[in-house]
Amino acid sequence: MTHSTKEISQDDGLNQATIETNEDNESNHNSTEHAHSPVLTLDYWFSSKFNFIRATGMVLAVTMVLLLISGVFLLMYYQPNINTAFDSVNYTIMTEVEFGWLWRHIHSVAGSVGFMILYIHMFVTIYEGHYKKGGRETLWMSGTFLLIAYSLESFSGYMLPWGQMSYWAGSVITNLFAGGSLHLDGLVQWVRGDYVMAQAYLNRFFMLHVVVVPGVIIGLLVWHFPPKYTSVKKGGSKLSAFAKNFYSKDIMLISMYLVFFFYLVFFNYGFSMETTNFEIVDGLKTPAHIYPEWYFLWSYELLRPFPIDLGLIVFGISQIIFFFVPALDRSPNAVDASRRGLFKYWFWLLLIDMIVLTFLGKLPPTGMYQVTGLIASLVFCALWMALPVITKFEKKV
Amino acid sequence: MENYSRRGFIGKAVGAVAAVGAIASLTAMKKTWDPLASTKAAGFTTLDMSIYKEGEMAVEKWRGKPIFVLKQTSEMLKTLTAKQKERIVMVGDEGFLINIGICTHLGCIPAYRSQSEDFLCPCHGGMYDHSGDVIKDPPPRGFDIPPFKIDGKKLVLGEEGPEYRKMKNNGITL
Amino acid sequence: MKTLIKTIVIILFTLLTYYLLEVSAHSILHKHVEGDNFAYADLEDMNKTGNVARGEELVMGAGACTGCHSIEVAGMSAPMDANMAAATYGVRPPDLSNAGIIFDPKFLANLIKNPAHALKVEHKFNAENGKEFPMVSFGGAGGDINQEVADMVAYLQSIATNKEAVSPKIAFEQACGRCHANRYASWTQLGERPTFKKEQDALQFQMNLLDYEDSLKGYLGKLPPDLSTMIRARSAHYVETFVENPESYIKGTPMPRVGLTKDSMEKVIEYLLDTGDAKRKEIKTVGIYTMLFLINFTALVIVWRKQLWKKYLWKDEE
Numbered sequence: 001m002t003h004s005t006k007e008i009s010q011d012d013g014l015n016q017a018t019i020e021t022n023e024d025n026e027s028n029h030n031s032t033e034h035a036h037s038p039v040l041t042l043d044y045w046f047s048s049k050f051n052f053i054r055a056t057g058m059v060l061a062v063t064m065v066l067l068l069i070s071g072v073f074l075l076m077y078y079q080p081n082i083n084t085a086f087d088s089v090n091y092t093i094m095t096e097v098e099f100g101w102l103w104r105h106i107h108s109v110a111g112s113v114g115f116m117i118l119y120i121h122m123f124v125t126i127y128e129g130h131y132k133k134g135g136r137e138t139l140w141m142s143g144t145f146l147l148i149a150y151s152l153e154s155f156s157g158y159m160l161p162w163g164q165m166s167y168w169a170g171s172v173i174t175n176l177f178a179g180g181s182l183h184l185d186g187l188v189q190w191v192r193g194d195y196v197m198a199q200a201y202l203n204r205f206f207m208l209h210v211v212v213v214p215g216v217i218i219g220l221l222v223w224h225f226p227p228k229y230t231s232v233k234k235g236g237s238k239l240s241a242f243a244k245n246f247y248s249k250d251i252m253l254i255s256m257y258l259v260f261f262f263y264l265v266f267f268n269y270g271f272s273m274e275t276t277n278f279e280i281v282d283g284l285k286t287p288a289h290i291y292p293e294w295y296f297l298w299s300y301e302l303l304r305p306f307p308i309d310l311g312l313i314v315f316g317i318s319q320i321i322f323f324f325v326p327a328l329d330r331s332p333n334a335v336d337a338s339r340r341g342l343f344k345y346w347f348w349l350l351l352i353d354m355i356v357l358t359f360l361g362k363l364p365p366t367g368m369y370q371v372t373g374l375i376a377s378l379v380f381c382a383l384w385m386a387l388p389v390i391t392k393f394e395k396k397v
Numbered sequence: 398m399e400n401y402s403r404r405g406f407i408g409k410a411v412g413a414v415a416a417v418g419a420i421a422s423l424t425a426m427k428k429t430w431d432p433l434a435s436t437k438a439a440g441f442t443t444l445d446m447s448i449y450k451e452g453e454m455a456v457e458k459w460r461g462k463p464i465f466v467l468k469q470t471s472e473m474l475k476t477l478t479a480k481q482k483e484r485i486v487m488v489g490d491e492g493f494l495i496n497i498g499i500c501t502h503l504g505c506i507p508a509y510r511s512q513s514e515d516f517l518c519p520c521h522g523g524m525y526d527h528s529g530d531v532i533k534d535p536p537p538r539g540f541d542i543p544p545f546k547i548d549g550k551k552l553v554l555g556e557e558g559p560e561y562r563k564m565k566n567n568g569i570t571l
Numbered sequence: 572m573k574t575l576i577k578t579i580v581i582i583l584f585t586l587l588t589y590y591l592l593e594v595s596a597h598s599i600l601h602k603h604v605e606g607d608n609f610a611y612a613d614l615e616d617m618n619k620t621g622n623v624a625r626g627e628e629l630v631m632g633a634g635a636c637t638g639c640h641s642i643e644v645a646g647m648s649a650p651m652d653a654n655m656a657a658a659t660y661g662v663r664p665p666d667l668s669n670a671g672i673i674f675d676p677k678f679l680a681n682l683i684k685n686p687a688h689a690l691k692v693e694h695k696f697n698a699e700n701g702k703e704f705p706m707v708s709f710g711g712a713g714g715d716i717n718q719e720v721a722d723m724v725a726y727l728q729s730i731a732t733n734k735e736a737v738s739p740k741i742a743f744e745q746a747c748g749r750c751h752a753n754r755y756a757s758w759t760q761l762g763e764r765p766t767f768k769k770e771q772d773a774l775q776f777q778m779n780l781l782d783y784e785d786s787l788k789g790y791l792g793k794l795p796p797d798l799s800t801m802i803r804a805r806s807a808h809y810v811e812t813f814v815e816n817p818e819s820y821i822k823g824t825p826m827p828r829v830g831l832t833k834d835s836m837e838k839v840i841e842y843l844l845d846t847g848d849a850k851r852k853e854i855k856t857v858g859i860y861t862m863l864f865l866i867n868f869t870a871l872v873i874v875w876r877k878q879l880w881k882k883y884l885w886k887d888e889e
Contacts, residue, residue: 052574052577073426073429076429076430087754087755090755090799090800090803090847091755091799092433094849094850095755095849095850096433096434096435097429097433098425098428098429098431099425099426099428099429099857100429101850101853101854102425102857103429105854116585120581120585124577124581248872248875248876248879249876251411251872251876252869252872252873252876255865255868255869255872256869258865258869259862259865259866259869262858262861262862262865263862265858266854266855266857266858266859266861266862267858270593271589271592271593275803275804275805275806276804278800278801278803278804278847279796279800279804280797280800289600294588294592297592351584355584355587355588355591358588358591358592359588359591359592359595359596362592362596362600363596363599363600364600407871407874407875407878408875408878408879410871410875411868411871411872411875414864414867414868414871415868417864418864418865418868421864
């Protein structure tokens with residue numbers, strides 16, 4: 001299939017219009033690798049080759065639309081009131097409203113799967129070195145901002161069902177603002193709008209979740225698809241027939257994704273709905289196991305093995321460290337990690353270390369798990385400190 | 398040519414199947430907008446007709462609207478014309494005014510005046526007699542009668558019984 | 572090819588993370604308790620065939636059951652109202668009409684002989700701390716105590732409704748409903764919450780309920796949780812094994828062993844599913860149709876795409 005594309009475009013003398021046709025040719029990899037937006041433009045021109053960045057854009061766009069639609073219907077029945085929030089979700093939406101459960105399942109699964117896509121996208125980008133050269137540093141920056149905004153959106157949404165996990169996760173996260181030994185209790189109260197998490201807290205996180213953060217995310221998404229990469233416009237009947245082929249490819253990709261997505265929505269939604277959150281808030285009883293949703297587990301684990309202040313510093317740095325990847329990577333090579341020196345090992349170590357941290361983040365910090373957690377956290381710090389050093393001595397490919 | 402038509406067919410089939418999916422999704426969305434089952438169930442109010450006293454106005458609530466209940470005294474019943482009598486709901490041998498207490502002019506709630514045994518609307522001076530029929534403009538017609546069903550000494554508002562259907566067919570109420 | 576390898580690696584890492592979190596971590600966090608199939612093997616076997624008529628005499632007479640319990644089907648009403656009973660005993664004693672079908676006969680027999688032991692609440696009520704379980708042990712009416720207990724159980728079984736007539740609601744009310752509320756089913760510990768026309772009546776009911784709940788708190792140490800969403804907060808397996816033997820999860824819990832038969836346990840689970848997971852069947856049905864639709868649509872799109880591709884090649888060759 002790929003082979004044919006190449007041939008045709010060359011025969012037609014349309015090479016300048018087809019980008020990325022020779023991606024298979026490794027030596028030309030850098031010069032022809034570009035990112036595109038299939039989302040914000042109608043007249044676009046792509047290779048039919050599978051491309052992770054294009055696939056991510058497509059799948060993420062569909063996920064965002066699903067989040068938006070399901071969110072609108074949830075908003076029709078959700079009540080941001082500490083006395084009625086839990087039942088408005090678990091009784092009204094889940095039991096009384098026709099297909100209310102569908103919107104809730106779509107919303108929570110899409111939120112979780114969105115993170116999965118973001119993480120995969122991030123690691124593929126790191127692996128392929130796509131964060132450097134040709135103005136792509138800003139693209140990378142907007143991506144890391146997007147991750148932070150998406151985290152905030154997800155966290156604020158997690159507060160809304162007002163179950164035990166909502167409450168206690170909210171308690172732990174807002175307490176981080178006290179800054180450990182700095183004892184900034186006033187700041188914690190300012191964030192909560194109260195001494196404890198009460199009506200003011202629920203209302204403001206509801207506001208963040210449905211107004212401010214979604215707005216920021218949409219803005220960042222637009223920024224994340226710079227016009228430079230969006231489209232190459234060409235007229236002509238033959239080209240439009242050709243373009244149809246690519247639309248068909250997009251539709252195929254989306255429908256395959258929807259099969260996977262709706263399988264989760266109907267048959268495997270448990271991973272995105274923590275069981276403890278089906279218990280109504282009890283401000284005087286902390287659940288036996290408390291942990292955040294899976295996508296926050298690695299940074300949550302970084303908090304635990306260290307004394308409070310050090311833990312907070314490590315946690316704080318871990319939240320923004322990915323932002324600095326283009327600066328920390330001192331090598332000029334923008335190629336797959338497999339073709340680079342020590343970076344190759346660095347990449348796989350980081351990935352595995354973060355999966356280990358994620359796993360341990362869910363387990364109680366006792367005995368063997370605590371020791372392993374400490375080691376994994378130290379490895380995490382060491383890896384980031386080593387990155388500028390190992391990339392500095394990397395040979396140019 | 399054969400190949401062409403086959404391709405065209407598959408393209409149309411994709412479109413048709415996608416349309417089916419879109420319609421199914423829209424149906425789910427429409428159903429989400431429907432009133433809740435509990436709301437619909439709350440649309441039925443049962444009145445115990447034995448508790449009302451003759452000549453005393455009572456206001457009940459049905460689907461958020463005021464319902465005037467006025468048990469007619471024997472004198473009241475005597476003064477009514479045949480047409481006005483048709484508006485009266487007979488439970489056993491007792492006659493009741495059972496009306497939606499909203500002025501048919503512009504939706505204000507008229508007040509009952511026990512001395513003159515009539516209703517006066519505070520907004521534009523519309524007046525109704527004790528059978529709920531209009532006696533002074535501007536209201537275009539008498540009070541509307543809520544759907545009801547007589548069940549022994551009880552009255553179920555929201556359900557249509559034969560007495561209500563008769564009134565509706567005779568043009569007594571909308 | 573390179574893309575394919577990358578895709579496979581991504582899928583493998585995603586599955587690994589999923590496995591670690593949802594399977595591995597889950598099994599470490601939540602210990603798995605296997606039930607005993609409601610055999611109550613630790614309890615004494617009476618090995619007697621009960622005599623219904625003799626049982627009735629004992630239940631109404633020497634057994635003194637009706638001093639505290641009502642038996643509505645036999646026309647015996649409760650000697651005290653629910654609030655007064657709770658103030659006296661901590662909880663309102665159950666009506667015995669359906670006890671013979673809801674509870675396991677072996678458990679019932681042991682319960683009559685030694686309630687604290689059968690209920691597994693000896694850690695709360697024992698000779699050392701001087702506390703006595705509110706239900707008095709049956710000390711025998713002069714004959715063979717095991718025979719007498721078997722007679723009483725036989726009588727309770729004879730008056731109980733048949734297995735088919737036990738609805739999830741009856742099972743829940745008998746097994747859980749005197750201590751646990753279930754607001755999604757309008758269930759309070761005093762029975763179904765009535766609708767009141769006058770607010771005073773509604774408040775009066777609420778006052779009675781709060782008084783009752785206070786008695787429960789005094790008796791159990793804290794108010795037992797509302798069970799509306801419990802089936803989702805735990806799982807059917809957890810609820811089943813917990814009810815069969817609460818001590819297997821929480822040592823020293825105030826929750827007694829309930830002594831249900833396997834059948835009535837299933838009914839209770841069904842009731843909890845109906846309040847906490849009411850749309851479970853609809854989710855499955857809609858899910859199957861949606862998946863069939865999407866899989867067919869995807870297959871059709873793949874064919875369509877192939878066709879379009881061929882069309883282009885064909886035109887090009889021309």
